[in-house]
Amino acid sequence: MKRSIPLVLAVALFMETMDSTIIATALPSIAADIGTTPIALKLALTSYFVSLAIFIPISGWMADRYGAKQVFRAAILVFVIGSVACAVSATLLQFVGARFLQGMGGALMTPVGRLILVRSTPRQQLVSAMAWLTMPALIGPLLGSPVGGFITTFFSWHWIFLINVPIGLIGVVLAGWVLPATPGGDAGRIDWPGFVLAGVAASGVVFGLSVVSMPALPPVVGFITLIIGLLAAFGYVRHARQAPIPILDIRLFSNPTLRISILAGTIFRIGIGAVPFLLPLMFQIGFGLNPFESGLLTFATALGAMSVKVVVTWMLRKMGFRAVLIIAIAAGSALIGSAGLFSRETPYWLIIATLVLIGFTRAMFFTSSNALIFADIDDRETAQASALASVSQQVSIALGVAVAGMMLEAHHIFTGEEIGNAAFSIAFFAVGGLSCLALIPLFKLPPDAGVNISGHGAPKRSRPSSDR
Incomplete structure (x- = not known):
């Protein structure tokens, strides 16, 4: 390489x-x-x-x-x-x-x-x-x-x-x-009906969730747009089953490795995608830090992400995709939930250490799951697999921010209190629990999935003999 x-x-x-x-x-x-x-x-x-x-x-x-x-x-x-x-x-x-x-x-x-x-x-x-x-x-x-x-x-x-x-x-x-x-x-003729339906579906869902979570427009606009997007998604599924060359080939989901990888990644990303939205708000609103100080704290998560490159290849070779992904989800979800215990009195070293570990586990998961998507895919199907993965990523990130925003707003509505530490605690507990649901599809992943990529279980190469 x-x-x-x-x-x-x-x-x-x-x-x-x-x-x-x-x-x-x-x-x-x-x-x-x-x-x-x-x-x-x-x-x-x-x-x-x-x-x-x-x-x-x-x-x-x-x-x-x-x-x-x-x-x-x-x-x-x-x-x-x-x-x-x-x-x-x-x-x-x-x-x-x-x-x-x-x-x-x-x-x-x-x-x-x-x-x-x-x-x-x-x-x-x-x-x-x-x-x-x-x-x-x-x-x-x-x-x-x-x-x-x-x-x-x-x-x-x-x-x-x-x-x-x-x-x-x-x-x-x-x-x-x-x-x-x-x-x-020759990629064939572009699937214009599919392009329109897929575009309306994805943009409707993303726009609707964004408006609901960040109301620059009345929330009713977001809900109506979300419904239109979901209806277009249903229409696209029916269209894609009949189109000879659909713009997004959902027939690839018949591949169990790709299906489980994208499904688990989508669920986990919904939960963990809320973290970059919640952390700066908690540090600024709950702890009273300015935006620059808040940004310096959240950067600890990036330090954890950068360190994963050192060990992820070794972990996959030793344990395989299934075990590594399960560990990443279980540990990552628990760590996200633990952020709900942060308060003004929490030592900064403990916050930083937690955020470093959150960054490490999420990077470990996404590096592994993004590679696993292509484990059993032919070269001619890689373009479609990449597009499917990217669409699911954008929708799940929007959904994660929406879930976090709605949790904060729900606390305000039900308690009448202004957004503070209690609201952020509930939001982190909720998204941590949501992230943990990504374990469910992984239990159906075979232990030997992706061995052609991870090398797990492959025999060690013997040294070439010096005799000729």
Whole structure:
């Protein structure tokens, strides 16, 4: 495996994942500059995730039609253009549109980047390579708060987006130099009915959940949109069963390894995806810390994620996918729930240690499950598998934030109390319990699942004889 390939992909994906959350701390400054309110500006956060949900399903078809390398480089350029458009936006409508354009680029970067990695890496080296690709998705959102706060405080919010220009251009050059050539081919005609139904389904669910959890619009709008999305999802399932080449091939779910990997990952991500949303709020509202101090504490989770690269390959070789995933879920869920015991009196060293372990277990799970998805998939099916995994990821993250937001709001409604430590305790206990439900599908995973990737149970190679 050429280590330069996952590193180049990781840099681009880090830029995209961090940018998806970095503007959260800058919302008041941006709102003041463009003449709107922070609540209304949350539509910009929502428009980004809606764009991801719409265009991720088409990523597999585009990669097969035009070549994964070419699409990946084009996606970076679209993301950079969207970043510049964000920086020069003067109105709310312009900013929301610019974020939507950014989302179009981000929607292609993640699944196509994963596709390039899978197709260019021998299966027995996929776990190690996937660890490099997983870390940006875990670290980026956690770095968003401190980096966004630092840039907004000491420079200008415009640099949150302008900094993407040199990074993106360097990424385009390095991708052209390092990534393997991937010529396009005959991917068949695009499934337009499926594209519309999948886009309405995914964006309806993501938009509806985002509005419910971050009400920039009346909650009834979110519920109506959510219902439309669910109806479109039902329509897409019926369509995909009959279409010769569906935009998202749900027939891949007949593969038990892929099905269990995506299902367990979706459930676990719902719970653990709420952590980057809850932690900064708890530290700022419950503990009285400023955004920069809060961001420095949450960065401890990223330290744990970075350390997993050292041991995950060894753990999978010794125990196999099933055992490692069960350990990661059980330990990760317990640690998330334990965050509900934090208070102002909790020593910082204990908080940091807990967050490091949370970061480690979630990175251990996602590195393993993301690799397991491709264990029993033919090369010609990798584009579809990558798109399916990315769609489920976006929906589950939106659902995780929505669940966390609704838990906080429910505590306020039922008790009449303002959001404080008690509300955050209940929210962390709830999402920790929800994460633990990911164990259920894993019990059906065979102990030898993914042995061609993990090497678990494989005989040790004997040293070659010196005699000839």
